[in-house]
Amino acid sequence: DIQMTQSPSSLSASVGDRVTITCRASQDVRKYVNWYQQKPGKAPELLIYEASNLEIGVPSRFSGSGSGTDFTLTISSLQPEDIATYFCQQYHTLYTFGQGTKLELK
Amino acid sequence: QVQLAESGGGVVLPGRSLRLSCAVSGITFSSNAMHWVRQAPGKGLEWVAVISDDGSNTYYADSMKGRFTISRDNFKNTLFLQMNSLRPEDTAVYYCARDPNYHRTGSWGWFHPWGQGTLVTVSS
Numbered sequence: 001d002i003q004m005t006q007s008p009s010s011l012s013a014s015v016g017d018r019v020t021i022t023c024r025a026s027q028d029v030r031k032y033v034n035w036y037q038q039k040p041g042k043a044p045e046l047l048i049y050e051a052s053n054l055e056i057g058v059p060s061r062f063s064g065s066g067s068g069t070d071f072t073l074t075i076s077s078l079q080p081e082d083i084a085t086y087f088c089q090q091y092h093t094l095y096t097f098g099q100g101t102k103l104e105l106k
Numbered sequence: 107q108v109q110l111a112e113s114g115g116g117v118v119l120p121g122r123s124l125r126l127s128c129a130v131s132g133i134t135f136s137s138n139a140m141h142w143v144r145q146a147p148g149k150g151l152e153w154v155a156v157i158s159d160d161g162s163n164t165y166y167a168d169s170m171k172g173r174f175t176i177s178r179d180n181f182k183n184t185l186f187l188q189m190n191s192l193r194p195e196d197t198a199v200y201y202c203a204r205d206p207n208y209h210r211t212g213s214w215g216w217f218h219p220w221g222q223g224t225l226v227t228v229s230s
Contacts, residue, residue, distance in 0.1 A: 001168075034216040036151075043201055044151065046218035055218065087151055091214055094165060095141075095153035 002026050002090055004033075006098035012106045019075040021101045023088035026069075032092040033071045035064055038100075039084045047086075048073065080105065108132040108219050110202050115224030118192055128185040128202030128221055136160070136180035139208035141217055142187045144198035152198075155187065156205065156214065192228045199223040 003026040013019050023033065031051040036044040046055045048064035051071060061076045075082055083105055088098040114126040128140070142154040155166045155176040164176050175188040185202050201223045207215020 036217070038151075043220035043223055044217070045220070046216055049207070049216045049218075089151075089153075089216070091216065094167070095156075095214075097151040097153070100150045 002029060002093050002096050004088055004090055004096050004098040006086075006088055006101050008101060009099065010102040010104065012104045013078050014106045015078055015080060017078045017106075019078050019082075019103065021073045021086055021088075021103075023066075023071045023073070023098050024069055025071070025090055025092075028068050029090045029092035031067045032090055033064075033066065034089045034091065035062075035073045036087045036089065037082075037084045038087065044087065078103075108204065110204065110219060110221035112200060112202055112221045112224040115200065115226045117227045117229060119230055120192060120194060120228055122192055123188070123190045124192060124226060126187040126189070126200055126202075126224060126226070128187075130183045130185065130202075130204070133204065135178075135183040137209055139205040139214065140176075140178065140185045141203045141205055142174075142176060142185075143201045143203055143217060143220075144196075145201070145223075146195075146198045149198075154200070157185070159208065189226070192226075194228050197226060197228050199225050 005024045033051050035048040038044040052064045063074050065072050085100045085102045109131045111129045118124050141156045157164045157176045173191045177186045201220045203217035203220045
């Protein structure tokens with residue numbers, strides 16, 4: 001099974017900060033990684049698909065990069081509504097999620 | 107607008123069965139692969155199963171294989187998850203989700219959108 005390891009598991013940042021979340025795959029998954037945002041009590045929502053493609057309607061402050069085993073989700077300027085938990089997910093071989101990164105306001 | 111609405115959750119005794127449903131509207135259901143994903147209370151996301159648009163192909167997470175069955179009724183625009191031999195560790199919110207990449211390319215992809223989820227509690 002392919003494991004996805006996210007870091008950090010939690011993160012505290014201020015409005016306007018640049019935030020970076022990383023995800024490492026246990027083996028090469030090419031570009032087959034997606035990112036989701038989940039707010040408390042809500043279903044996850046797709047942010048980025050295929051490593052770097054912004055889903056329609058997602059603010060442009062979100063971006064994704066990476067290939068192979070190392071992937072990054074970046075929020076260029078943190079907004080209060082971005083407070084949530086973020087998950088990466090690989091689909092190279094079936095599907096595996098990272099354990100999540102909880103983003104809080106400092 | 108795509109809408110997915112899960113139902114069928116509840117409290118069930120260990121070893122018993124439960125069938126979840128996901129009613130889909132706003133898309134041509136029969137052209138879309140569909141997934142079930144679950145989330146234990148306070149925990150992360152765990153993929154459960156996927157079914158192709160015509161139902162001919164299904165795949166399961168190892169921990170669910172042999173106990174869970176994913177199926178669909180393309181005439182009723184409904185996705186199902188039959189869960190047998192339930193265990194306390196199956197307690198979770200179960201989400202259904204569409205796979206938009208399968209519709210475009212014929213390859214599995216991502217989950218979008220998701221339903222609101224239905225809570226399954228396995229407890230004596």
